[in-house]
Amino acid sequence: MxxxxxxxxxxxxxxxxxxxxxxxxxxxxxxxxxxxxxxxxxxxxxxxxxxxxxxxxxxxxxxxxxxxxxxxxxxxxxxxxxxxxxxxxxxxxxxxxxxxxxxxxxxxxxxxxxxxxxxxxxxxxxxxxxxxxxxxxxxxxxxxxxxxxxxxxxxxxxxxxxxxxxxxxxxxxxxxxxxxxxxxxxxxxxxxxxxxxxxxxxxxxxxxxxxxxxxxxxxxxxxxxxxxxxxxxxxxxxxxxxxxxxxxxxxxxxxxxxxxxxxxxxxxxxxDVGSWDALHEIAPRDEADNAHHGEVLSIDTSGCLIRSDGPLVAAVGVKDLIVIATGDAVLILPRGSSQEVKRAVEELKKRSHITLDRAL
Missing domain, CATH: 3.90.550.10 (Spore Coat Polysaccharide Biosynthesis Protein SpsA; Chain A)
Known part of the structure; x- marks a missing residue:
């Protein structure tokens, strides 16, 4: 060999x-x-x-x-x-x-x-x-x-x-x-x-x-x-x-x-980064357990994944949320429930919504 x-x-x-x-x-x-x-x-x-x-x-x-x-x-x-x-x-x-x-x-x-x-x-x-x-x-x-x-x-x-x-x-x-x-x-x-x-x-x-x-x-x-x-x-x-x-x-x-x-x-x-929760687990986090990406302002906020590839996202007094903002859509759901994204995707499919297919 x-x-x-x-x-x-x-x-x-x-x-x-x-x-x-x-x-x-x-x-x-x-x-x-x-x-x-x-x-x-x-x-x-x-x-x-x-x-x-x-x-x-x-x-x-x-x-x-x-x-x-x-x-x-x-x-x-x-x-x-x-x-x-x-x-x-x-x-x-x-x-x-x-x-x-x-x-x-x-x-x-x-x-x-x-x-x-x-x-x-x-x-x-x-x-x-x-x-x-x-x-x-x-x-x-x-x-x-x-x-x-x-x-x-x-x-x-x-x-x-x-x-x-x-x-x-x-x-x-x-x-x-x-x-x-x-x-x-x-x-x-x-x-x-x-x-x-x-x-x-x-x-x-x-x-x-x-x-x-x-x-x-x-x-x-x-x-x-x-x-x-x-x-x-x-x-x-x-x-x-x-x-x-x-x-x-x-x-x-x-x-x-x-x-x-x-x-x-x-x-x-x-x-496998199979969900937003998985991304929160592996992302760098601040002292309040928040993972940020993009233009984000957090005040009295903890345990959140907040990512913006578009507008400023300001989070005040919230905890354990996933907030994802792009140029044409915003997703908000409780941390620990990110597999529920599929419910939004399925509904958007029914409506033939453009955000499922459009490349950002």
């Missing part, structure tokens, strides 16, 4: 991201926004694998509507994609990864990363990737288990089995999002990790597992690439062929069904 064989990053950027409405829109989802840093989440994701001695240029799988923005953002940090695979329609993560696997060399090591996650300890992340390489070269499919910090009910969990290599365990089972009592029991047992949706495997190993469990998916994706239009790094799979693929996540289609699945537990400062 060549331990220095390069790893190919596969960045998944197909999400439309309305959980962070009104800042995130279908026209400009959260991975293309600067939420925790001057750089966007896509740019930060690309930087995690920016070492040319270890990683190739990334393959990016994205919504065709975002092609220009993605190219501009990656060029801005001098990390252009080797291939930009542009989905004509969303079919979840399994077909998206199949596109990348079919475009890569058969024995390529693929590091699959969502484009909209935060990892503050990049060193720990890279060490976990290196720990997984030997078993992946031996034909295992590897995932990375996030060390849980609370009995979260919004994540799936991975139960670890025995150690198969230093720092690498077999997967005993994947479990669905639990209720709070079950999640606490998982933490108490100590052998469970959050499922963060980051993977490492050889392209041919993944395709063989997908072929065994979802052959119609592989056939549809393969046909879509055979009929694809190519413009430089851009690849436009055939819309009709790709739409014929079943829509399924990589967890359901492959990882939960394959025989040789490994997990590397890792504590790396991970967050």
């Amino acid at each position: 060549n331990k220095t064989r390069p790893i190919t990053p596969v960045i998944l950027s197909g999400g439309s991201g309305t959980r962070l409405w009104p800042l995130s829109r279908t026209g400009r989802p959260k991975q293309l926004l600067s939420l925790t840093n001057a750089e966007t989440m896509l740019q930060l994701t690309a930087r995690r694998s920016a070492d040319s001695a270890r990683f190739t240029a990334p393959i990016v799988v994205a919504n065709a509507a975002h092609a220009e923005m993605i190219e501009e953002q990656l060029e801005a940090v001098s990390l252009p994609a080797s291939a930009l695979l542009l989905e004509p329609v969303g079919r979840n993560t399994a077909p998206a990864i199949a596109l990348a696997a079919l475009c890569a060399e058969p024995d390529a090591l693929l590091l699959v990363m969502p484009s909209d996650h935060i990892i503050t300890d990049v060193g720990a992340f890279r060490a976990a990737v290196e720990a997984a390489v030997p078993v992946v070269e031996d034909g295992w499919l590897a995932t990375f288990g996030i060390t849980p910090t609370a009995p979260e009910t919004g994540y799936g969990y991975i139960c670890r089995g025995g150690e198969i290599a230093p720092g690498v365990h077999s997967v005993e089972r994947f479990v669905e999002k639990p209720d709070r009592v079950t999640a606490q029991a998982y933490l108490d047992q100590g052998c469970y990790s959050w499922n963060g949706g980051i993977f490492l495997f050889r392209a041919d190993t993944f395709l063989a597992a997908l072929e065994a469990n979802a052959p119609e998916m592989v056939a549809a994706v393969r046909l879509s690439l055979a009929k694809a239009v190519r413009q430089g790094a851009r690849v436009y799979p055939d819309a009709q062929a790709f739409a014929a693929s079943p829509s399924d996540s990589v967890d359901y289609a492959v990882m939960e069904k394959a025989d040789r699945v490994a997990v590397v537990p890792v504590e790396m400062g991970w967050s």
Whole structure:
């Protein structure tokens, strides 16, 4: 085994991201926004694998509507994609990864990363990737288990089995999002990790597992690439062929069904920034536990996330609120209830409201 064989990053950027409405829109989802840093989440994701001695240029799988923005953002940090695979329609993560696997060399090591996650300890992340390489070269499919910090009910969990290599365990089972009592029991047992949706495997190993469990998916994706239009790094799979693929996540289609699945537990400062509450947790806060961004005035205010990308927001005598102001919309809700944004989004969909689609 060549331990220095390069790893190919596969960045998944197909999400439309309305959980962070009104800042995130279908026209400009959260991975293309600067939420925790001057750089966007896509740019930060690309930087995690920016070492040319270890990683190739990334393959990016994205919504065709975002092609220009993605190219501009990656060029801005001098990390252009080797291939930009542009989905004509969303079919979840399994077909998206199949596109990348079919475009890569058969024995390529693929590091699959969502484009909209935060990892503050990049060193720990890279060490976990290196720990997984030997078993992946031996034909295992590897995932990375996030060390849980609370009995979260919004994540799936991975139960670890025995150690198969230093720092690498077999997967005993994947479990669905639990209720709070079950999640606490998982933490108490100590052998469970959050499922963060980051993977490492050889392209041919993944395709063989997908072929065994979802052959119609592989056939549809393969046909879509055979009929694809190519413009430089851009690849436009055939819309009709790709739409014929079943829509399924990589967890359901492959990882939960394959025989040789490994997990590397890792504590790396991970967050999927899946809600405004999650952003409050990881954002710098003042002595009153307020997180501010933009032009904000707070007086006798505590425990709030207040963000303005437009007008001045003045908060007086309030606590535990989320207030998000853009140029054309304002969201206000209690902290701890940010998943309820979906109720606003659903109502706006019914009204075909422009703020869901307009890119800010």
